[in-house]
Structure formats: structure tokens, C-alpha cells
Amino acid sequence: MYNFDVEKPTSIADAVAALASDDEAQALGGGQTLIPTLKQRLASPSKLVSLSGVAEMQGVSTDGGVVSIGGATPHGVVAAEVAQSYPALAALAGNIGDPAVRNRGTIGGSLANNDPAACYPAAALASGATIVTNGREIAADDYFDGLFTTVLEEGEIVTQVRLPVPEAANYQKFVQPASRFALVGVFVAKFADGVRVAVTGASEDGVFRWSEAEAALSANFSADALDGLSVAADGMMADIHGSKAYRAHLIGVLTKRAVAAAA
């Protein structure tokens, strides 16, 4: 790891200023992705701006059917705090990596990183979340922009994530046992005005909505409604853990399981 300075601001304004003052500076969330990246010398920031001391970015609140999560809130805290208000999200957060990873890794770091096999992007997209940054509010539908890419600008930080709570929801993760990430993950969320289905771990373009399944499930929220629907293998990722066809097949299977568990 190359050396760097570390700043520990205590407010969003100071964090944004620290990032703006140096174009080689980078935000540090829980470090569960960034520190391994730095060890491999895949990044060499001059300065890390630690967000863990920013109190305004910590914690969870629920109001009017919307769960609001501070951008620096660790997965373990989310799992505990939304257990009553949004159980499907609690189950997702409580199943990321392992307990020690969940005590450090944050929702803002996960959404900023947009790993194609990460869990939170599926929850944000299926819930129709709003990603709040220091400067604006971004709808999840407009936020993800391909593998490891989002519409966040240089120095822009995720300060809060607001997720509308569905009437029924479930996340099915097919765990890749070595990395503990999702080989494929499907989040199904049923709202009064329709069903949203978000798929992670599968597409070459990162997290996406499976619109045919959404239409079928909006008309009839049962696993049978998905009979005959499939995702094309074209455009899926392939690696030693699974081929394109295998991933495409898993999407169908996991979506059915998610609907059965949510219904």
C-alpha cells in the first residue's frame, strides 16, 4: 500500500471540503472494499477522508413508510434497526459477507462502489430508493451506470439512502461461497402500484430491473405468473463460477423463490 494522509471530518460540509481541496483525495467508508484495493495498489489516493466520524451520516429512521439510512451506517446496524420496519432489507444487510465485515462496511460505500455482485444495489433499485448526496437527490433508476460505475461526481458523497417500504418483499441471494458475495441475487418488492424486480450479480451492465417479470407479477403476484418467462443468456456475465446460461437460469429460479417467500 502506498502511503496517504487521513482526515477525519465530523460534518458533511467538512468532508466535502476536504475532498474538494485535493483532487487525489478519496472518501473512506468502512474500508472493506477500499483497503483491499489500496493493498493491491489499484488506487493511490494522496488522502483518505474518513466518513465514519460524521454523525449526520449515521443511523436509521423510519417515517411515513420510508426508511432513511445514513450513508455511513454499517450493514450490521441496518440489519438490526430495520428488522421490524423492513424485514427483507434487514435480511439482506444481515447476510452481507460476515459479521466483522458488516460491522465496518457501509451502505454508502456499497452503493458508491456498485460492485456487480453486491447486494444493496438490488435493494435500492427494487425499492425505488432515493440516493441523497451532499448536492442532490438521485432516483435509483438513474443512479447505477454499469459495472463499478454510478452517476456520482468526483468528491460527491452518499449522505443518505431513502427506501420506500414495500407491502411485501424478499431478497434471494445465491451465495458464491468463497467471496460471500452474490453469484446472482434477486430482490422482489411489491408496492400498491406495481411490482419491482431487481437483479444483481448477473448482467454485464450491473444491477438491472427485469421488466417482463415486473409486468407479470404486477398482474398476478404469484410464482406461477413467471412460468414461461426467461432472461436471455446474452449480456450475462460469465466466469469460473458460472456461465451466462447458468446465471440467466438462476435469475428465473431466484425470482420465483423470492415471490414465494414474499407472497
Add this chain to the structure above:
Amino acid sequence: MTKVSMTVNGKAASGDAEGRTLLSSFLREELGFTGTHVGCDTSQCGACVVHVNGVAVKSCTMLAVEAEGAEVATIEGQAAPDGTLNTIQQAFQDHHGLQCGFCTPGMVMSTAALLKENPKPSEQEIREYLEGNICRCTGYHNIVKAIMAASGQDVSAIAAE
């Protein structure tokens, strides 16, 4: 270099760290707490697990400067000052929950975190909680037994093999 101060196992400790210094390196090389092991250095194995402000973290994946002012607990603080093992450590010994012992500091610290959250975990809960702690020797079986015993539960229910 920055001066970093923290409380380790109840006692004040401080030393010098660069921005990039990992908590694992700081504990081992600067403060001399070599009981915290570094197995993979890639956040996979859990040998380096310590508690920071009461929660388990992988010390190879946290910067020392981020632990400024924190309460840190390591394996060295688990036994009594006269060397008497605590309940978890004694159970690992009684049930042969270790062979080479390399993973053991992390196993014991993860177990302590588990039992604080969940004083009587089921076998399934134990196995899930230890997902991030890898052991190359034991096959986990005796570790699970040790944790059942440490939490005052019947060990005979765990299959023999």
C-alpha cells in the same frame, strides 16, 4: 507519522502510525500484541479479528488512525492476569477446538462477540456467525462443540465425526 492512542484490553496504549498503517500491524508491531494473527491480509480469514468499541472487526482491514481513542480488545485480554483461561478459551482446550492454533485468536474473539449478542446460539447460528473465520486444521467440528460448551449447552447433540 501520527501519534495514535487507544485503550487496549483496558490499558492506555499509544504509538506512531502512518496513514496506511493497519490496525493489525499497529497492534503487533508497534504495541507488541502479537496474539492477533494475520493469516490472509485480504479480509477473508478472520485470524486478525479484534473488538473495537465492543464490535468484532478484521484488524487487517481497518486503519490504525481510525481506532484513535477507541476501546480495543485483543486475545491477550481474554485470560485472567494469572493466566487462567476464560470460559471460551477453556472450552476450546477441553473440546480440542484447535490444532495448530493459528486461527484461534480470531475464533475466540468472534465467539466472544457472538455470545455477547446471542448467549445460547444454535449449531446453525454458530456456523453462520463464524462464516468469516477460516480454520485449515480442525474441520470446525470441535470449534462448534467448544462454543456450545462455552455457552452452557449440551455438546452431545453435535454429531461425533
